[in-house]
Amino acid sequence: MNSPATYTTGSGAVHAYPGDRPVTRQVLVWDRFVRFFHWSLAASILLVALNSNLPQWLHEGLGYFTLALVAARLLWGFVGRGHARFADFVPGPRRLINYLRDLLHGREQRHLGHNPAAALMILFLLAMVAAIGVTGWLLTTDAYWGDETMETLHLTLVNTTLLAVAIHVGAAIYESLRHKENLILAMFTGKKRANPPSHTLSRNTKDRSESFLAP
Ligand code: HEM
Numbered sequence: 001m002n003s004p005a006t007y008t009t010g011s012g013a014v015h016a017y018p019g020d021r022p023v024t025r026q027v028l029v030w031d032r033f034v035r036f037f038h039w040s041l042a043a044s045i046l047l048v049a050l051n052s053n054l055p056q057w058l059h060e061g062l063g064y065f066t067l068a069l070v071a072a073r074l075l076w077g078f079v080g081r082g083h084a085r086f087a088d089f090v091p092g093p094r095r096l097i098n099y100l101r102d103l104l105h106g107r108e109q110r111h112l113g114h115n116p117a118a119a120l121m122i123l124f125l126l127a128m129v130a131a132i133g134v135t136g137w138l139l140t141t142d143a144y145w146g147d148e149t150m151e152t153l154h155l156t157l158v159n160t161t162l163l164a165v166a167i168h169v170g171a172a173i174y175e176s177l178r179h180k181e182n183l184i185l186a187m188f189t190g191k192k193r194a195n196p197p198s199h200t201l202s203r204n205t206k207d208r209s210e211s212f213l214a215p
């Protein structure tokens, strides 16, 4: 019997036997709720933040909608399955520092779910969207109606979020290039390239988060 050749994919060294056809198995990583949540959140925020001519009822309506989305996502982070769960992707300090160090050295591992740096940005974006919604609501109350400090805070939170979103998108494109897979498309289809079975990987190239939702 022929001995296997070893080749390296974006996610590690894999042994192949002559005659093997390359197989790129896809697995469902982002469930339907996560995909709906992500694109309706992104569309609503960008529509309101980049369009100052929106009627106030639509501005407020979309603002409350984003608050509801964030609340639902927080709940889903505890009751959902697989990579939607916070327990799957929120890193501890050590894992975060290790990942950032690897990132700086250009040797960060591919993650099937959110990587630790993405997770940090995700928590930040969720908190910012919640704060924008709350300050916006406060501007409609008797206590803060017309309050300049609150208006400035509302606007500053919006601008900071837009900056963070630019970094978020840049990072998604960067990681897509690094690991040769379209992460933005994956947020639409929910599917990503499966990790090779762990026994085919060398110890140093093992992907984290080997689990995935059943397709
Ligand atoms: C206001 C705009 C946006 C906000 C607030 C936002 C927020 C988020 C959040 C909260 C997640 C985590 C999804 C989850 O697990 O539920 C996420 C993931 C993601 N977002 Fe966005 N996003 C925005 C815009 C965009 C845009 C415009 C793109 C690309 C064109 C994008 C690409 C992605 C990708 C690829 C992921 C998955 C990252 C990964 O693989 O770890 N986002 N985003």
Ligand code: HEM
Binding pocket: 044, 045, 048, 049, 050, 051, 052, 053, 059, 060, 062, 063, 064, 066, 132, 133, 134, 135, 136, 137, 138, 139, 140, 151, 154, 155, 158
């Ligand atoms: C998606 C979340 C939100 C974003 C991105 C956002 C964005 C903005 C921006 C860019 C402005 C300044 C320019 C303008 O009037 O359009 C603003 C002002 C304001 N927002 Fe929001 N907002 C959001 C949510 C909310 C919510 C939930 C409310 C209230 C229920 C609200 C109430 C207001 C009020 C009262 C003003 C001041 C309008 C004025 O007197 O000029 N916003 N917001």
